[in-house]
Amino acid sequence: LSRWHDAATVEAQLYKTEMSNLELFGYGIKAHALSSIETAIEITRGEITAEEIRAIIDLAREMLDHPVELLPGAAEVVPELARRYRLLLITKGDLRDQERKIRRSGLETCFEHIEILSEKTAPVYSRILSRHGIEPENFLMVGNSLKSDILPVLDLGGHAVHIPYRITWQHERAEPPTDPERTRRFHPIRRLADLPGLLARLHAPA
Template structure:
């Protein structure tokens, strides 16, 4: 069944791993902390325990690098029974600072697509994470000029999107969300009557994964790269 986008007025974009690279840096940081703590546990156990702490701490710290770093420090204290050295704590803090200071690596064709779509549609960013960090990344990306509105959400659930659409003063049928996470960017939107386009990224945080049963019968398009979206939204001549 072909999806009709003719009613769309506003297009929302996830930021991390939709507009630019992000999750790759978390995987690299996990490998580094695994090496730092390797004399306390196996790499697999370290990964499992870090994920457990991240999920436990989400209601307290939210998403983003800062909460991730605090979870890594907590992990180091737990695995070492409180004996972890100041040197290792300092190295974990530096891992976090290095993540925050990473250059913004735009995904292929992002700016060209935004430039084209902004001629005919109101574009917004709808992302989650640390507000300061996301604002910094948007500023460094050079993409701010294409967006009418920036929304950093504490969560990406149906209620959060409903509040966003109310703020934008549009009906769900007039909104399209584009993102890499089925759990955060696709399913909640389809459930409230909006449209969504999925662009898979090569690595996905375990917390964002969904089962096949959750996506069965859900109508959305999947594209390999953002540039393919222009086959649904022809640029103005």
Template sequence: MLIIAFDADDTLWVNEPYFRTSEEAFAALFEDYLPQHTTQQELFKTEMDNLALYGYGVKGFMLSMVETAIRITDGNLSAEGTNRIIEIGKELLNRPIEILPHVEEVLQALSSKYRLVVATKGDLLDQERKLKKSGLAKYFHHIEIMSDKKPADYQKLLQHLDVAPDQFMMIGNSLKSDILPVLDLGGHGIHIPFHTTWAHEMVSHPVEHPNFRAIEHLDEILAFL
């Protein structure tokens, strides 16, 4: 039986626009030191340097904000500034869950025919919280919160699910994390672009693969599944 896996952030619910709002709030705190766009660039560099240590998610983002603030203030980050950064992070963690269009109707239609899986990366507690708040957990056979989404990570998931790559389909908004690694293993990938994409997830080249399909809206998959 075909197993269909869904990414979560910006595939099932809104995520990246909230991070952008948080980045803007952070940059505004330090406009006396640097232009806001420069502060955002500095934050991104810090996040990239810290990915191997902190992984993906809000908590690593918060630590990177603190580190960036210390650097751009030459070590003069105040207690008030630190507290505001923590508040920005907590506000991000407490954002409401905004389910994307067609998600529930598609999950309802597919869950009776296929084994559905969530395959997402990020902070364990945060992703579990979002899934619980979303009300979507009931549709999924398995939830996998991954530290990263490289081919080896998907291979581990396939072994856990006891499924061959050609019987595995991944649906997500990130070509880099959701689609290309699965295609490399011989699986199927369906890309649903989201209007806001984190720079780290950008792919500049076109994808050409017999197991690849791009759609505009999630409900389009019902026509061919």
């Protein structure tokens, strides 16, 4: 789309379109592709060609079929933790896409239960914990999104481990907690390989 606008303008309009479509389309690559096509039509004032729209669709197909790339340490850490703890996988996004990623990860059997959600909020987490008989204070969430993985769980009274990822979508950005009550249950680490050591320290006698 560089024939019409600079990259920053395109990205800003795409984000605006994605936000307006979020309630209807949800998350995931297919939702992103639909918003990309809508954005392309809008910013080119309908001048974009069928061939160029096809290129957007082909890119989405390529992304959907891309091999799963595990985070460094995941192949070793997740099975290790599964032998010692009760693991639930809680993710959000397009159902078929997420199922495909989980299946291709090779880690599916490490999890007692898998939840694929349309949104991660405190009430949603509360329902999941209630369904599995887990008290919030006995629950620890590990994730890369402060907005979706960390803050809602802290709000419930649970513990949360934040592992930052090199890319964070604008919609998922948030500030870490600063109040003492939530901060004591917030555990930032730099990499997944540090998680077993953190858990050992948390379970060590006072």
